[in-house]
Amino acid sequence: MSKFKKKKDGGLAPINTASLPDIVFMLLFFFMVATVMREDTLKIKNALPVADQVEKLDKKNPIAYIYMGKPSDNYKNFGTEARIQLNDDFADVSDVAAFIAAERAAMREELIPFLTVSLKVDKEANMGIVGDVKQELRKVNALKINYTTGVGDALSNMK
Amino acid sequence: MAKRAAPEVNAGSMADIAFLLLIFFLVTTTIEKDAGINRKLPPMEESDEDVIIKQKNIFTVLINKHDQLLVEDESMEIQDLRTAAAEFLDNNGDGSCTFCQGKRDSKSSDNPDKAIISLKNDRETSYAAYISVQNELVAAYNTLRNRRALQIGASKGFPNMNFQEMQLAHKDVRWTGNKTKLKELIDQIKVEIPQKLSEVVE
Numbered sequence: 001m002s003k004f005k006k007k008k009d010g011g012l013a014p015i016n017t018a019s020l021p022d023i024v025f026m027l028l029f030f031f032m033v034a035t036v037m038r039e040d041t042l043k044i045k046n047a048l049p050v051a052d053q054v055e056k057l058d059k060k061n062p063i064a065y066i067y068m069g070k071p072s073d074n075y076k077n078f079g080t081e082a083r084i085q086l087n088d089d090f091a092d093v094s095d096v097a098a099f100i101a102a103e104r105a106a107m108r109e110e111l112i113p114f115l116t117v118s119l120k121v122d123k124e125a126n127m128g129i130v131g132d133v134k135q136e137l138r139k140v141n142a143l144k145i146n147y148t149t150g151v152g153d154a155l156s157n158m159k
Numbered sequence: 160m161a162k163r164a165a166p167e168v169n170a171g172s173m174a175d176i177a178f179l180l181l182i183f184f185l186v187t188t189t190i191e192k193d194a195g196i197n198r199k200l201p202p203m204e205e206s207d208e209d210v211i212i213k214q215k216n217i218f219t220v221l222i223n224k225h226d227q228l229l230v231e232d233e234s235m236e237i238q239d240l241r242t243a244a245a246e247f248l249d250n251n252g253d254g255s256c257t258f259c260q261g262k263r264d265s266k267s268s269d270n271p272d273k274a275i276i277s278l279k280n281d282r283e284t285s286y287a288a289y290i291s292v293q294n295e296l297v298a299a300y301n302t303l304r305n306r307r308a309l310q311i312g313a314s315k316g317f318p319n320m321n322f323q324e325m326q327l328a329h330k331d332v333r334w335t336g337n338k339t340k341l342k343e344l345i346d347q348i349k350v351e352i353p354q355k356l357s358e359v360v361e
Contacts (some may be wrong), residue, residue, distance in 0.1 A: 029182035128282030148195035157287035
């Protein structure tokens, strides 16, 4: 009788979860380190196209971001055509010059000639608005630009 | 009085707290894209004198509002653009380019230094198509530059490195090698095969 009982008692031992916090902490630290907080809250759709002849954006030099794309679903009242977003809000083509001036005013003087303008444009946007922005950038002499893209096969954009 | 042992802290909920934080960071993380195609816009100054460029030295690429390509007055698929552009740049019509392997067609470009690619797009052209075309044109320059880098790299002390690898190495802080010499070589190739990509603005 006692023999039977003993077998039943010593069933499956509970799994030791003492190291679970360690594992979770490890993951936590990874994500904490890898996280880059978004600089701007996007109000537009911003699916970038892909290209394979890309160069890395030099983080040592100052970068100004200009976003373009259709207003996202929450901002449908702004229309369905592609719009420009500067900092946190929609902007007009005429605001680009002031935006670049403000960016320049905020940075150290010796870095001003190295300002790169990163154009983050949704792949469904038209070239019209991009051309207008480029024209504005030429007017304020911000000539270094970067068409920011993902990395991938460029031919897949056209499908 | 007998010393009481310090009570053990119950760490059972530590995993829960850590999970909570982990999930927060998982949700908020966005991996920023920080690569792209670098371009330099032309300065605004108006020059009255017209630069005379021979028609044969210009490679015209047009993208219409349906994202179709018209290259040198013939329609073309995007897949063929890279080779067509590379052939045009590599043509070496006047024979002054020592490293070119082109057909020396008298109707195509004189040498890589004179060859200009002219890109025109419509206002309704999609940005995706524009980027694809830009990418293919840059790729055409890069194939020629890569070939040139492999030709002269060995004699300058950088064997088996193509142009793009040289550029990466030059930016890489962990790369051990003579960066001044590498920079000279990169600049030399850039002068030999300059990227002359002009965009038409109405």
